[in-house]
Amino acid sequence: MAVLSKTTIAHLAEHLENAELQAFDVTKITDDYPDMDWEDAYDIQYEIRRRKEARGHQTIGLKMGLTSYAKMKQMGVDVPVYAFLSDYFSVPDGGEINMAALIHPKVEAEIAIITNQPLHGPGCTVAQVLAATEAVVPAVEVIDSRYRDFKFDLKSVVADNASSARFVTGGKLKRADQVDMKTLGVVMEINGRVVATGAGAAVLGHPAASVAMLANMLAERGEHIPAGTFIMTGGITAAVEVKAGDSVRVRYQDLGEVSIRFV
């Protein structure tokens, strides 16, 4: 049951979206609205999405966040969070990201999938996700929480579109039957130095489990994952801070590599 009024939801959405668009930080919204619930948090996120779409931006995908068991335990929750990707979040492989447009960005290596059939929860399984996977592609997410010094709780994060800011995809495309997403290794390098490594199982045991959970969470709002959806499944590596001048390259087992530079 939502507790915030429609006016408050609209106000908080505008507040958080302005912080994103103008690159300034804010304090976490639960400081002022301690009673807000999960439904309120997603209502704010959906209002931000509506605002962008109303200005002509297309929503081009979905993402999962907080998909590591260690991080969930640390935050005291047992489900991950989801958010949407707007068209202008996409940066071409090898492209540049202007630090001035962001607050305090961090990068995470992820595995993304593109579906070719709709996925409906509740009860969506890993098997159904694999059967509905048209392609597996590498993706690097740039997260940029709008909250000062990354001080937040989970509801504040959900309202803030799960810190979504930019992403880059590229490398090689594989079918689900050509890769083992669970053991697929990733190596993140900044300025040629390895800063993090991991494998797909860091994401809820299997990246497809993350997508199944997304379908099941969307079902709670009466929604589903349509065919043709690009989904970033969640961070395999820890989020790593970047600064102007950094060149980030992520190498993937069997999926090539993607890179971006921060200027």
Added chain:
Amino acid sequence: MLSTAQIQSYAEELYQALRQREMVEPLSNRTPDMTVEDAYAVSSGLLERRMQRDGETVIGKKIGVTSKAVMTMLGVHQPDFGYLTDAMVVDESESLSLSTKMIQPKAEGEIAFVLKQDLIGPGVTATDVLRATDFVVPCFEIVDSRIKDWQIKIQDTVSDNASCGYFLLGSQAADPRQLDLSTVGMVVELNGQVISTGAGAAALGSSPVSCVVWLANTLGKFGVPLKAGEVILSGSLVPLQTVKPGDYMSVSIGGIGRTAVRFD
């Protein structure tokens, strides 16, 4: 620099600690002027005792302290090596008795190289390692320390045969020519839960191949070759995990395979 007598005394002390399953005070605390070279001399003395008194034979080498995670955990900043003997082998079909064989065990997932040609440093390159490798296999190393509470500096772990305990090789083999060993992923599960993941580049920030290159060139300085048929454990790609009786662990490596170990 330690005297020969001191080196032999430490070797005897560590040998007795190994056999009696007892811990000793860190050597580096007792003789702060001990060098890494001294430590390798102690390690050789320890190995000689195992071979002469117990008839153990060397079947390979292990490289330790290769990942940033392990370097941070142990507070050391360079790799090390130890000797593998036939007495350290655990088969996939067996469980390992921690209570009768080990003191303070920790397990780590690794990639093991089996050689088909000798490698003699210095001057060994990654190409030489690939040419000399017959195949790679998934591996668990169960390390142990005879040094009290794992309070090790590099001199302590080197003296103690690089904290070697037991190792287990999987029964799936892969050709390293068909893999990019720097991006192969590793997933370690403890009692059915994923506890850590990593990839090949966790090894020296490069690749497990670089670890074997380092070993061949380091041993080359001592005139010791890596021999055809030897097993080389290339170092952990994930943090060390403390284990206890009843635990079950598996390691899966992308493109190579998996293995598992049970502890009693």
